[in-house]
Every structure is written in structure tokens, then in C-alpha cells.
Amino acid sequence: MPLNLNAKWPVIAALLLASLGLTGCSELLFRQTCVGLAKDMRYCLAPLPHDFAPPTDKPLTHPRIQPATESTTKPAIMASQQTDSNTGVSSPQSFSQKVSIKVGKESHELLTQLELEGERMTLVGLAPLGQALFTLVYDGNTLSSEQSVLLGDNFKAEYLMAMMQLIYWPEQSIRAHLEGGHLVTGLCDAAGDSLVNTSSCRQIYSQDTLISKSALQTHVVQIRYQQNVGDALWQAHISLTMPQAKFELEIEPI
Incomplete structure (x- = not known):
């Protein structure tokens, strides 16, 4: 059942911000794998892809809604990723990031470590001083949380x-x-024409918004990527916004 964004998300975000400095005994919990993004919209966790796309040579030039048919037009998720057709990511991959979260006027920072191996995705959250906050493990079917x-x-x-x-x-x-x-994917603005940096976007709209002919079409989620041409997405500075929830997420690779 989809979560109600207006009722759930502010509480979730507030708890996250209020709890970043807390430490103590941990407990193991099993979590849902689908999260609500808006009314009648949700995203369910996907297994680790078996075929990550190669790096792009050029930024996107036109927004598109349908999936690309050529691999050269897909944004890169890894610069050089070896995969196995049966077991997902064949060699362990680890990425460290500094994450800034803002909800309304509240803001905080934490450190994350994202690890990919086989069909297993692990996300570890640390307070700025290194205290363990949570460890999430997703195996493609179930999501467990030690926190x-x-x-x-x-x-x-x-x-x-x-x-x-x-x-x-x-x-x-x-x-x-x-x-x-x-x-919908494409360039965010004119800054994407630069030969040095690209500014590409992923935007998620509700079905009702896309069907409407109103000029006031607003996205539920916008993800902006600031990166050098040819860089993988892991090397990009990320800005994610959810206007309805007054939520902002900034990711800086470490």
C-alpha cells in the first residue's frame, strides 16, 4: 500500500534530522521495499542491474520519456563496471559520500557508504563524527535495517x-x-551546453500531471547532476529536491 506523502514524509524526514547524532544499542528490523513519493505514486526497490551502461560521451540534448534504445545515450552509473549475467555486480564496489539533508529550515549532514556486491546492496549511515547510525541491506527481495x-x-x-x-x-x-x-530525463538548463561540465536532470512526474495540458506542470522529484563530461554518475555532485515535501538532498562524493 503506497504511503501518504503529506502524512508520512515530513515525519520521516524530521525523525532523520533529529536523530543523526544518536548512538546506542542496535536492533534488527525488516523494512518495506516500496516507499511513497506522492499520492498514488510509489517506488519499489529494484535488484542490482546486470548490465550497467557505459559512460556517455555527450550530455543529453532533449528530454525523453521512453527508455533509450542505444546504450550510448544512457547516463553512466559506473565508469568501468564488470557484471555477471546471473549474479549482478561481480566484483565489490564501494562508494563514500557526504550527504546533506534539508527539510524546511532544518538541516543536517551525515556520511554514507554504499556497497554493491553480487545481488546485495548495503547502505551504511554514520554521524559526522563517525558514530554508526544504521546499516541497510537489500538482497533483491528483502530489506533489513540494523539501527x-x-x-x-x-x-x-x-x-x-x-x-x-x-x-x-x-x-x-x-x-x-x-x-x-x-x-523524464534531459538537460536541466542551458548550463548543460558547457564543454566542461554537464547539468543533466531526472524528473519524476505524476501521471495526472503529464496528462494535464496545464503549463503549471510540477515535478514530484527532481535530480540534478553536476559532473565533468565523461564522468560516471558516482563522480557527480547530486542535488535531489521534492518540492511538495520541502525536502532537499545533496550528495558529494568523497
Whole structure:
């Protein structure tokens, strides 16, 4: 059942911001694998892709809604990723990031470590001083969370796991696991014409918004990538915004 964004998300985000400095005994919880993004829209965690796309040589020039048919037009998720057709990522991959979260006027920072191996996706959250906050493990079917008991049962760290996939997973994978919404990709603005940096975007709209002919079409989620030409998405500075929730997420590679 989709979560109600207006009722759930502000509480989730507030709990996250309020709890970043907490430490203590941990508990193991099993989490849902689908998260609500808006009314009648949700994203369900996808397995690790078996065929990550190669790096792009040029930025996107036109927004598109349908999946690309040529691999050269897909944004890169890894610069050089070896995969196995049966077991997902064949060699371990690890990425460290500094994450800034802002909800309304509240803001905080944490460190994350994202690890990919086989069909297993692990996301570890640390406070700025290094205290362990949570460890999320997704094996393609179930999502488990080991986290400080002080975070409470209402702490929904799985939203961060979902956001990581919306940011880094190939477009066709996101579309296959997005319910009640449409993913549109393209240049964010004129800055994307630069030969030095690209500014590409992923935007998620509700189905009702795309059907409407109104000029006031607003996205539910926007992800902006600032990166050098030819860089993989893991090397990009990421800005994710959810205007309805007054939520902003900034990711800087470490």
C-alpha cells in the first residue's frame, strides 16, 4: 500500500534530522521495499542491474520519456563496471559520500557508504563524527535495517536506499519499478551546453500531471547532476529536491 506523502514524509524526514547524532544499542528490523513519493505514486526497490551502461560521451540534448534504445545515450552509473549475467555486480564496489539533508529550515549532514556486491546492496549511515547510525541491506527481495534503538520504530532510513536507486540506477530499471509516475530525463538548463561540465536532470512526474495540458506542470522529484563530461554518475555532485515535501538532498562524493 503506497504511503501518504503529506502524512508520512515530513515525519520521516524530521525523525532523520533529529536523530543523526544518536548512538546506542542496535536492533534488527525488516523494512518495506516500496516507499511513497506522492499520492498514488510509489517506488519499489529494484535488484542490482546486470548490465550497467557505459559512460556517455555527450550530455543529453532533449528530454525523453521512453527508455533509450542505444546504450550510448544512457547516463553512466559506473565508469568501468564488470557484471555477471546471473549474479549482478561481480566484483565489490564501494562508494563514500557526504550527504546533506534539508527539510524546511532544518538541516543536517551525515556520511554514507554504499556497497554493491553480487545481488546485495548495503547502505551504511554514520554521524559526522563517525558514530554508526544504521546499516541497510537489500538482497533483491528483502530489506533489513540494523539501527540504533534510539532512532525508534518510525525511523524510515529505507527512503535513503530508494533515493540512492532513483539517483544512480539505469533509467529502464527505475521505470520498471516506478508506480503511478513517469521519469523524464534531459538537460536541466542551458548550463548543460558547457564543454566542461554537464547539468543533466531526472524528473519524476505524476501521471495526472503529464496528462494535464496545464503549463503549471510540477515535478514530484527532481535530480540534478553536476559532473565533468565523461564522468560516471558516482563522480557527480547530486542535488535531489521534492518540492511538495520541502525536502532537499545533496550528495558529494568523497
